[in-house]
Amino acid sequence: MSTRSIRVLLVEDNRNDILLTRRAFRKAALPEPIAIVEDGEQAVAYLSAINEFADRHAHPLPDLVLLDLKLPRMTGLEVLAWLRKQQGLQGLPVVVLTSSREITDVNRAYELGANSYLSKPVTFDSLARIVSELDRYWGELNVLPEVERP
């Protein structure tokens, strides 16, 4: 296992998926995501440290954002577009994890600066494997950029 596990912000509106993802993290013996938000606006609020997320100590910036695309109030693509325009947050790795395999979604996500695009597997085993791989890749192999903490 890793010496330093990555801190993940999970942006996901489906409660079942949240539950299964958290379990996958546990199964992979990783610490659960540091925060889970259920819509696009909350994701923006968390990353901007405003409203209920104003306390940066209680709500620290993640190393990686796991982003669903189909979200209420503000779509994942909109969040991504916003993120890539924010001073200090541009380098934050974003992995899209969504049920869509539509090529238009895939292309659009990469255009907007997604670092990876993963299709949600229907079987739980696969999800656990993905989470484990994520940690191994982004936490151990990849050199993360320095994200400015306002």
Place this chain on the structure above:
Amino acid sequence: MPKPGSRQSAAAGKTGPHETAEARASLENGAASSADASRSAGRRVFGDNFHVLWLPALLLIAGLIASYQAAVLHQHSQREHLREDTSARLEPVHSDLSRNAFAAAYLTEGLASLISIEGEPSSRRFRTLAAASLSHNSAIRNISVAPNNVISQVYPLKGNEAALGLRYAENAEQWPMIRRMMTVKHTLVVGPVSLVQGGIGIIIRRPVYAADPASGSKARYWGLVSTVIDFPTLIAQSHLSSDADLRLALRGTNGRGAEGGVFWGDKHVFDANPVLSDVTLPSGTWQLAAAPQKGWPGFHAFDSSYFRAGGLTTLSLSGLLLGLLLARSARRLETVQRTQAETALRDSETRLSTAQEVAHLGFLDWNIGTNEIAYSDEAYRLYGISRESAPPTPDLLIANVVYSEDRALVQKRLAEAAEGLSKFEFDHRILRPDGTVLWITTHAELVRDKDGNPVRLLITAHDITERKAAEREKAAATEQLQRYAERLESLWEIDRLILSARSTEEVANAALARTRKLVGWPRVSILLIDRDAGELVMIASSSERESVLRPGFRTPLKTLGEVDDLRRGEIRTYADVRDAEDWPVKQTLLDAGIRTLVFVPLIVESELIGVLGLSSEFVAESLPDESTEILRQVATSLAVALQQARLHERLEQHASELEERVEARTAELADANAELEAFAYSVAHDLRAPLRAMTGFSQALIEDYTAELGDEGVDYAQRISSAASSMDRLIEDLLAYSRLARAEIHLEPVSLRQAIDEALSQQQGAIETSRAKLKIDEVFPEVEGNHRTLVQVISNLISNGLKFVAPGQTPSIRISSENARGRVRLNVEDKGIGIDPEHEQRIFRVFERLHGGETYPGTGIGLAIVRKGVERMNGRVGVESQPSEGSRFWIELDAGKEPS
């Protein structure tokens, strides 16, 4: 000499009465005996009484001279009369020639001006115009246009083929005249000449000057238009050949008048002191000569009966006088002189009467003092006055005989004469008791007494009715010619406007104003039949004044009543609208102030499409023939143009409707497509989320609660998970299929080898699991396709081959390709279970499955995706199979073109 004189006198007195009696007797017995008597009397008195002889001799000579002059006068007047008559007979001849030449010239000029505006007409247009023009003039043989002096179009072509393509510059006979025409720059009459196409013709040529619109320069020489009059037809139509009494000849080739050569008739006529008249041509003149077949009457005064009768009378009188002289001697001289004077007068009257009779000259001797008129025989006849009653006085003559309208003129002239004007001459009409009106030319001469007072007015009256009629005819012909030319020009203009118009309104407005002017009616309208609405619609109108009936006015079709007459092309006239009974529009028309109405039918391809309506607020008589003809022609052109414009409009309307429909349908399709995409998106995201929950949580159950569930519980949870998984695959396949159907696929040369390799790696897991045997060719060609789609297609085919094998058997797949005529066929063969031939087509449809999901699990969409993908790449797909031996699936695509 008183003594001998008195003696002789006595002798003469003795013998005189006897001699006189003898002379009288001989007069009664004949001229010969009278001459003998004169001679014997002369002999007896000659010796001693010479002066008695010379008086009768002088009388005789004077008498003979007078008789001779009477004869000459008679013959001269006879001859003048004949010449005048000949001249009158020539009038219609040269006016016919002239008219034909001018008609051709107007035609030529009309076409020339058209070309100068529009350039060379299309052959269809040229034919139409020429045919319309030629239908009025049978003497015209053909019309042709020659841009750059080369004939490019001829109408009619039949019989004139040889003229087509004629290069004037290479025709030695005609080139000089063409050069001359280019120099003088106006219409030139040429001929008669031998025509290139055979025959003899008169050619009317006109140079055409056209501005080049491209360069904007001023008009330059374009070429020429010529009209050929068939010379024999011209002669036949001009009354030239019909006059058997006259010898006729024409000269003035090329319009050179008297200087030109004789080209028709007997050239000797010109030497026979002929009556000459000029035939006016559009350029120059011809000279027409005429002489009687028998020649002019010659002067043979001594043979004339007038001379003989006059001579004998004089001779007798001379003899008589001689006798008297001999009898009464010198003292009777005064009496003799008086007799002589009386004789001269009588003789003069005889002479005059004779001349008058011959020349139809009436003579009136008006004694101013007594206010009485003495009429000559011919005057009685001329004025139709009865001899029974007293000769009419001047006042009565004017009141009863002179034509009412001319009375004032005659009175004025006579008053002028009475005031002392010595001579005058004027024309007036008379109305004879039989009702005929004659034109009379009157010459009058005033006779004064020795003090200069007017005593007599000597009037000669000559019947010139025929000459006047000829003059009128000539004027009428000229006027008709002018009207014809104007009409032709207007019709051309109307035709031009109609043909250049596009819409129905344009056509109508172009024609109406001009037509109205041409026929001189206050209002002309076009009413078209709207069959759908069952109405007659006024689409255009041209009017002197505002009217309540404007374009857009509609009336039920039954307004026209029975239209059989109009269908036959007959013009219908309502002379007085007030007389019409049971006519629905009667009151409307009367309210609009219309009294007379004329309908000219507009017919296209024997279908009545409407009428040209003429209306007037006055009750008019029927249309003049000329207007009728104009209206027919306008109606014909108008009907065709209207029909064309209508079709054109209808076509445009249909086109725009179609365009609208296509646009609407495209928008609908775009909407449907967008909806489908939204649907697919929803499916992709939302439909799969519950499936993930089902698999995820059933697996969590299996892993975390194995003991609690027991084997059966685990098995159930396993089933939930696997059912959810297969539904997820189904959704995935459906989405793939729908994506393939909707997405834009860009075709390009792609490597078949690469696609196969990628498909194999996609199926790597399944291949390993099944331990399939693969046999794949080394080399594959390029195909025209889309890489992504092609991989999907091949991957599905491989998956299919791996799956459908008999239980326990190892799959075996062979992949190969063939080239044939620009196409590439890729074969994927297996040694599987095969397919019954009757199912070979079904298997490519969505959800078609031949086997239960338990034996061969699958979504039933794999092969449908193959077919859709191949079709999107312009290819074909098929299968050849033997049940239980295996199948060969193939796809066929265009060979990839090498990028150049």
